[in-house]
Each structure stands twice: as structure tokens, then as C-alpha cells.
Amino acid sequence: MIAPLDCLIIGAGPAGLTAAIYLARFHLKIAIVDAGHSRAAMIPCTRNHAGYPGGISGKELLQRMRDQAAEFGGIVTHGLVEKLEKDGDLFIAHIGEERWSARIILLATGVVNNRPPIAPEIHDAALARGLLRYCPICDGYEVTDRRVAVIGTQAHGSNEALFLRMFTADVTLIAPDGDHALVEAEREKLEEAGVKMLDGPCEPLRINGDEILVPTPQGLIGYNAVYPALGSVIRSELAMMLGAEGTEDGCLIVDNHQRTTVAGLYAAGDVAKGLDQISHAMGEGGVAATTIRNDIAETCLLLRRVK
Template sequence: MDDCIIIGAGPAGLTAAIYLARFHLSIRLFDCGSSRAALIPCTHNHAGYPEGISGKDLLARMLEQAEKYGAVREQAEVTGLRATDTGFAVLIGERELEARSVLLATGVVNHRPNMPDALHDEALARGLLRYCPICDGYEVTDKRVGVIGTGDHGMREALFLRGFTADVTLIAPDAEHDLDDSCARALDDAGIARVDGPCDGYAIERETLALDTAQGRMAFDSIYPALGSRIRSHLAVQAGARASEDGCLEVDDHQRTSIPGLFAAGDVAKGLDQISHAMGEAGVAATTIRNMLAGQRPIRR
């Protein structure tokens, strides 16, 4: 039986693996290979890398560090989780492994605009498509920016980006905008243009990302989809953990879920979706796990 099984190998899962391995605990890390951080072409927002670092390079460095101290990573998807009398049982295909504790660091999946995968990936790599204005709003300073979204969520994303550029257009993804009077006033006060959808016909044209709208073809230096995301909390919910209406796991200030011994860190838990925040949560969770396990059985050399 492992001391802890970590599900998810993004910044949160890998940080926890480093901590727990250095606590001389037996841990196992499961990685299904779909960390959202791996999609980041280059982040300039992560402290310690003044020239920026790609998400893949950051994850590779973190994994190397975790493995240096004995963490074991397995490329596999966890399909089931349940509490037992001695901890937890984790299902991977036909196998079921046991652990005294579990840390869920499965993150979220962004809802993408309606475009082919190859175009999406190229636009993302070239900075024509972006998902996080907190991370990279600085890079669109004084550029022409489109936001695909509507309602309160779309309005808030457009207003946030207005802090970086005066040229922001909010485009409804499907048909006419769904905006109440207060949203419309806030957009008007900020000088943000509104265009109805549907959005289609995406293409890279002369170093811009262009698309068809109800008002004709438009092109932008960068486009931000504000279409929400799917929180990958189903394993914990399946085991009985409480979650918010949107699927974020409820945790306390030590990253404990409502199930004793089950922890969550990173974007799967309610909070700021940032690498630095995920890493901080993972450090708190890992230390709490260590102290919990020591309370059950002394950890001594």
C-alpha cells in the first residue's frame, strides 16, 4: 500500500510529488498526459523565468526533480476511486491499487471554439489564440483583441482585457448576445464593441486570427475564448466528495476535501487558476498529508 497516490501530473501534482518524496513517503503519480499547462507555448508570468518558459519544459523539469527523490510516475488514466477501511482504492484499467491517502490534481479542460484541432494548436502556439488573460494579458498590450463569449462571464473577461488594450471586441459564440442591462452598460462604459455570432470560418490570415461573424469577417491580433471549462472532479465526486455547482471541489484551508484522507489542489479545487497558486496549494496539501500520516503511524528513519 502506498502512502499517497497523486492523480494528475500538472504543476500541482508534480509539486506535491516533490514534497512527498522528500518526506521519504512512498508515492505513486498517475499521469493521463493531458495537463493544461502543457499547452502553454511560453509563460512570462511564472516567477524565476525572466525570459519565459514553455509549459512542457516546466513540467519536464518538475518531473525530473520529483523522480530524483524517488517519485514514481505512471502514464495511465485513473478511472475509479473509492474509500476503504484503510484508505482508498484507485482503479486503473483492470488494476486496483491501495493508498493511505489520495491527492486529486486533475485540473480542468477549456471549452474550445469551433475550429479544427490543427488550426487551434497552431494559433495557440503563435499567440493568436489565448486562454488566460491573467497569465498573458501583458502580451496583448495595445493590440486588437477579440473575446468569444457572452453573458456575465464574457463581459468580465472583456473588461479584464480592457486593462491591457483599448481595442476589445466581445463576440457572441452562437447567435445574438445574452447580456442583461448591467452587463451592456459596463461594456459600453469601457468602450468595448459587441458583435453577434455565430463564430465560424476561423483562419490565420496575415499574422492575425480571422473569423466570420454576423457583422462580417473580422481579424484580431489575439482571440480569447471565454467559453468556460469542464472541471475534472468526477473521481472525487464519485467517491462522495462535495463540489460546487460548477464542479469545483470544496476544500478547507489545508486542501482537505469533505472525505478524510482525500485532498485536492490546483484548478480542480475552487480558487485562482494559476500555476503559482496550484503549486502553493500542493505544498500545503503535501505537508498536511505528511502530518496526517505521521499521526496514524510515526514517520521515522
């Protein structure tokens, strides 16, 4: 086991890396562990992240943030934290055969989108070409006046279809598994907005030229873009091991300073209840890091020795 850290950051997405930059510059002893599954890395080009006219790929943004953290000693270690436990005043993180100890843990583990039926290699190709998209807040502008399908139903699917309707008049909501599970009020809103509704199931999606094809019981239909509205899996299981409280869907409940309900455990980014946006995650990372520094200062005097 390595010597105890002031803070172990789990996850090197926008939230975790922002926190790492802050904490390293506070002269705290930190480490960052990342399993390599950041959703941000899947973004071909984000055009609504301030400061990057023309856009920037998720991978390039993350690499720039890694490089910036490394300037101050915040080096990312590849690894998967399989278990967290408490040992007195310390947290113990199990990473393969290693055991790392830290006074503070910051979880920035994010979420995993539930995918539609599609082969992995086709999924990645469609994502890179903008035929498959997961965030209408981020890139709805790019499908302005295009033919768009939303795969989903119930409130989640209905709300996403209505959101996309402000970008284009050609929106179809397709049920993923069978008949739509929409209440009457949802159907009325969709009909009033001019959103078409098709029952599923959706057979595996595929690409044909500049279209993504959705096989349905009504036939094979081509779209310029498809948005899955199938929910996501919150990577909050490490916090749950420690008894942290979460929402029904698994997001961690935090206070205004990113503290969870477990003392010494903080969360930032998509794993916490909030808005799934890069800029928001970065803001939470900054808030969490500043809170961590201040909370540590309350328990011990932080003085930088000047020679």
C-alpha cells in the first residue's frame, strides 16, 4: 500500500481532471485513477463548449486537461477501482492487487449510456459520423431541419422528442421493444407538436450511405440522425458500498459543495444528481476541489514550508 494520499480522484473525465488541476495547485498529495471509459472521449466534436470556436473532440479536450494536470504533478494512472472501504480515518481503494489509502475520495466516475440495438463497430462508426447522437442539448443544433428519430418511449422518450422538435419539424419517436408505453397526455403533446410515433421493436440499426437505417415492423426507415433515449447506468456502486445515499436512478445525492452523505466522500460530474454537461461537470469539479481543500484545512493546519 502506498503512503496515504490527501485525496484520491476516481475518474479522469472533465470533472475529475478539473478537480485534479485545482487540488494539485493547492499543493495537496493526490492521485487520479481512471479505467478509460469517459463518455467525453466518445464525442467526435463538441461545438457548444465555450472557448473552442469550430469545436473540439472529446479526446483532445481530455488530453489537454490531462497535460495541464500533469504540469502540477497530477498524473493519471490507468486502473479500475473494484472496491472502496473505510479503515479508521482512511479510505482504502482496491485496484487490482494494490491497495491505495486516502483521507478523501472524490468520485467522478460518470455514467454509461444504454445503447440501442446496434453492432459495436457500427455504433462507433455512426457516432463518429454524427448519425448516432446521445445529447440533444449538446448537438441538437447540428440536426436543424434534418430527419431525426428518437428511440425511446414513456416520459424520457417523449421529452427528448419534444426537445428535438425545436430544431426540426421531422421527428419520429420509435418504441424500442414493442408498442409505445405513452400516457394519453404524452400522446397529445407529441401529436400537437407534429412528432410522429412508431411502435417497435427496433431491429439492429445499420448505416447506408449518409443515413442510419432503423428496421421497424412498419419497414426499414432511413434518418439523418438517431438519438437513443434509453436511460443510462450511473457508476455510483463504489459510493453505495460505503452507504452513500442516492436517487432512485442511482445518482449520488450531494450538497451544494459536492459532499455526499458519507463524510470524506465527494462526488462531481454525471455520477452526482445534476445536468449532464461538460461545463457543468467541470464546475462541480472546481467546487468539489475547493471544498476538499477547505474541509482538510479544518482538521489540520495547511502550511506551505517556504525555504
